[in-house]
Amino acid sequence: MRRGNIIKLVALVLFVAVAVALSIKPLVDPAKGIPLGLDLRGGVHLVLQAEPNKNGALITSDEMDKAKAIIAKRVNDLGVSEPIVQVDYDKKRVVVDLAGITDPDKAVDILKTTAKLTFRDPKGNIVLQGDELTDARAGQGQDPNQGFIVNLTFSSDGTKKFTDLTTKYIGQQIGIYLDDKLLKNPEVRMPITNGQAYIDHYATLEAAAKDAVLMRSGSLPVSMSIAEKRQVGASLGIDSLHKSIKAGIYGLIFIFLFMLVFYRLPGVVADFSLIVYGLIVLWIFWMFRVVLTLPGIAGFILSIGMAVDFNIIIYERVKEEVLAGKSLRAGIESGFSRAFITVIDAHVTTFIAAMTLYYFGTGSIKGFALTLGVGIIASLFTAITFTRFVLRLIVGISPKLETTWFGVRRAI
Incomplete structure (x- = not known):
């Protein structure tokens, strides 16, 4: 049993290490990796103003919906990755964000003409x-x-x-x-x-x-004029991305050290789980072509903090069970069971808030909500399932581990 647990643990560590090594290139590839938004990749921000109808009639919401559909179709024909097209019904405007566009004037000419x-x-x-x-x-x-x-x-x-x-x-x-x-x-x-x-x-x-x-739209054309055209430089986007990555790395280093100092061996497991969590989230972003923006990165980093918080809740419950006189194995099982409802409640309420933001929000708010929601689901898996599995393997290798390795000052 002990030997089998050692083999499983080593195999798991090697598998994650290989997954990390193999994931770096495809995830950060500029062409096929996780798509970046306008604020990170650069591009053009356009505001198209609907002109009054020739007969003097007021422009309706239905006409604005048609204009949006036409523009979205033309944007797709341009080959733009993950464009954002929104309607301002009050001002009769269509707002378009095109990431990666190198010729904004050509895009403007295509988008503002009347459909036929x-x-x-x-x-x-x-x-x-x-x-x-x-x-x-x-x-x-x-x-x-x-x-x-x-x-x-x-x-x-x-x-x-x-x-x-x-x-x-x-x-x-x-x-x-x-x-x-x-x-x-x-x-x-x-x-x-x-x-x-x-x-x-x-x-x-x-x-x-x-x-x-x-x-x-063929029977009710809406002529569009350019109310605003603003180009976002790629250098500004790259600088923002580099600063975000640097802040994320510093934050992760601090989290890793904090968990190691306060929770010892479970802290190592939590850090390992965070790596798995990060892989899961980034691969979900890649598979579903989630556009990563600065607010989206903020949502991702916030979900990392929540994942750590859930591990802390679980570990504190385990420590309480061990201090109450239970064995380390029994303390882990009981601690996870007691923390389960608390962790689920926190996940569900935060997920509801994220989905509310996604449903009612626009643009960057949707990006923040989406990355936060994906992070919540991934953290639930790692906190409840993966972390528990690894701790069981460790205790199976050595049931007589000193409880001080788990941050509990009482020998079994």
């Missing part, structure tokens, strides 16, 4: 313009096999053209294009003469609603 929606026959000829589509709305199909649909409504002129189109090309596909890029390619099943059509077989309502917004 067209319907094309199978040969690629334009047969309908976007202004002949009066409405497009997402909904649930009447037949369950249809899935979610987008209902289309055409103007009187559009109805005539669409009637001719659908009569001529039954069994063939009609292309719907936005800015000369294919948006949807539905098949004509029968002549449609009443100006009411639908596109079916969307997997989700969200996907149908997204296309509906883009299609409606």
